[in-house]
Amino acid sequence: MSADQETVTSDQPTTFPCTRHDALRAWEAFLPRIPAYDAERNGVRPGHGAVSRLSPAIRQRLVTEYELIAATLAAHPFARVEKFVQEILWRRYWKSWLELRPSVWTDYRADAARLRGELRGYQAKRLAELEEGRSGVEIMDYFAHELRDTGYLHNHARMWFAGFWVHTEKLPWELGADFFYRYLLDADPASNTLSWRWVAGIQTVGKSYLTRRSNLERYIAPDLLSAHGGGLERLDDKLAQPARVDALELPRPELPEDADDITLPDELSAPVGLWVHGDDLCVETAASLAGLRPAGVFAGMDGGLFTGERISDARRDYLGATLRDGLRRAGEYFGVTTAFEETASLADGLVAWAKACELGTVVAMRPAVGPLWEQLPELRGRLEREGIGLHLVWRPEDVRTLPHAKSGYFNFWQGARADLLGHEKKPEGADHPEHKRRRKRRHG
Ligand SMILES: Cc1cc2nc3c(=O)[nH]c(=O)nc-3n(C[C@H](O)[C@H](O)[C@H](O)COP(=O)(O)OP(=O)(O)OC[C@H]3O[C@@H](n4cnc5c(N)ncnc54)[C@H](O)[C@@H]3O)c2cc1C
Structure with missing residues (x-):
């Protein structure tokens, strides 16, 4: 297929579980395959059958890493599934690492916005071509279309595409991370930003990830690669050289000040309302909320965030569907009414709901470092101005992993x-x- 043809379509699956019920069914189907995961996970084949494709569900916490690990170990001996457990814990590693160094996220977002405005000439043209799947390296164009069409890429494809972007095309890693972030259904501030930094060679200093033709030929299904083989010579092993990528000095890792908030205090100003959000959508399994008797549950879509960040419609729809599922389950679990609002800003919806319910306190799971976390000062300030407190709690398991992410x-x-x-x-x-x-x- 010619790279100039505009209709490179990916034939990969396009649906992902967006309820806890469906995520658990998908998980049950994958469970017997886990012993083969270590040997097969690196292959990129139509259907992606060797990997779970559960990352969008895990990212939103329709299911938690901890319950998946427990179920894996209940079904198989540790030695046969160690690799899978390690991979599940990579997410927690990246998330914990970023919690200890939140400025890496805020600096990256600021740099991405600045670079987007600054890029000119040939680099701006290449950026558009790579994003639109018109780079001339057909397999990379296939991956760009797969990302845009399905909201998902296999881990190996993510690595190859990022290596191609940074080291072959010499484009800024921040804009590649931003491209992924806008389209991935599992878009995660920690896994995405830190994986791109790793490929660029600034996360583990001295280690860059270079995309090599021999590696693609080894791991991509032959039919898939031969159907999209044009331009592969640009990835010949002998051409692979790391680009020079500058990095700011890393901040010292510091535990978040609120990391000991893992239980609700006895006295919270009543009535209490529960806010559920896309960083943790199975609050019914959170030990930190034990004893909570909320008067109502709220979830909100933040319209401004989506238009401002140019997030894809598919990701917006996925978040909407998962939020509704999390909200419904929370309402059933606590036996109270639910409210869902889509407003220009999350604060508008949340504050209006809290006022209408005459709440004394809003309780929520602590959002991880990322866009929701960035809005916390504004949310807290606006609630406080109405005489309403905001109390956030961590899952104890999440707190336990934090100190291990210093290196x-x-x-x-x-x-x-x-x-x-x-x-x-x-x-x-x-x-x-x-x-x-x-x-x-x-x-x-
Ligand atoms: C450049 C780049 C960007 C990435 N961006 C994201 C992102 O925005 N969101 C995201 O969730 N993952 C990201 N990853 C990590 C990884 O590619 C995906 O988590 C994985 O491909 C998801 O597919 P799966 O659920 O089929 O994985 P499986 O192989 O089935 O793994 C099971 C689970 O383990 C976790 N996991 C596996 N590999 C990794 C990994 N390398 N890092 C972190 N967690 C992992 C995920 O929760 C995944 O769902 C990125 C990787 C790279 C190289």
């Missing part, structure tokens, strides 16, 4: 294993890949 994933995995799975920490270095390799060599 790399290896230390995080060791700490999280001990804290979440009850596995003893291994002696320093015992599980490290280099150590494993040496042990293998020694034992032939």
Whole structure:
């Protein structure tokens, strides 16, 4: 297929569970395949059958990482599913890492907005061509169309596309991350921003991810690659060179000040209302809300955020559907009425609802670093002006993973294993890949 043809369509699945019920059914179907995950997960094939495709549901917390890990370990011995558990915990690693360094998110958003206005000439033209799937490297154009058509990309395709964007095309990583962020149904401030930083070589200093033709030929289904093989010579291994990418110095990791808020205080100004949002849509499983007797539950769509950030319609619709499901379940669980509002700003909807219900306090799960978290000062201020408090609580499990994210994933995995799975920490270095390799060599 020629890259100039405008109608490169992806034939990948386009639907993703947008209720907890459907996410759990999809999960049950995937559970028996997990022992094969380690061997098969890197292959990119039509249908993506070797991976769960659950990331949009996990991102919005229709299901939690912890319940998926528990169900995995109840069904299979740890040794056969270790890789899958590790991957699930990558999300928690990235989220915890960003909680300890929130300015990495705010700096990235500011830089992306600035760069979007500054880009001119050839770079601006290439940016448009890559985003629209007209780069001339057909498999990358296929991925761009898949992202726009389905809201999903396989992890390996995300890595290849990001490596192509940063190191082959020398485009700013911030704008590539922004492109993904607008279209992915699972768009996650932590996983997306930090993965792009990793590909660019500024997350793990000295390590960049380069997209190599031999790697694509090894992992993409032959039929898929031969149908979209034009322009592959631009990715020849011998051409792969890291681009020079500048990075601001990283802030010192610091635990968030509110990270010990994992239970509700005895005295909250009554009546209390519950706000549910897209960072945690299964509040009925949150131990931190035990004992809550809300007068009502609210969820709101923030119209301004979507127009301002040019988020895709599909992502907006997905968020709307998942919010409605989370709200309905919360209402049923607490046995109270629910309200759903779509307003120009989230604060408008939330404050109007809280006033109409004559609330003394709004309670919510603490939003993770990202767009909702950025709005907290405004929300709190506007509620306070009406004499209404805002009380946020963390899931205890989320707090437990935070201190392990001060350095790399290896230390995080060791700490999280001990804290979440009850596995003893291994002696320093015992599980490290280099150590494993040496042990293998020694034992032939
Ligand atoms: C450049 C780039 C951008 C990314 N942007 C996002 C993003 O915005 N949102 C997002 O959720 N993931 C992102 N990822 C991580 C990863 O690609 C997706 O989580 C994964 O592909 C989701 O597909 P799946 O559910 O079929 O994964 P599976 O392979 O079935 O894995 C199961 C679950 O484990 C978690 N997981 C697996 N791999 C990773 C990983 N590398 N990092 C973090 N969590 C992981 C996810 O929750 C996933 O649903 C990005 C990766 C790269 C390289």
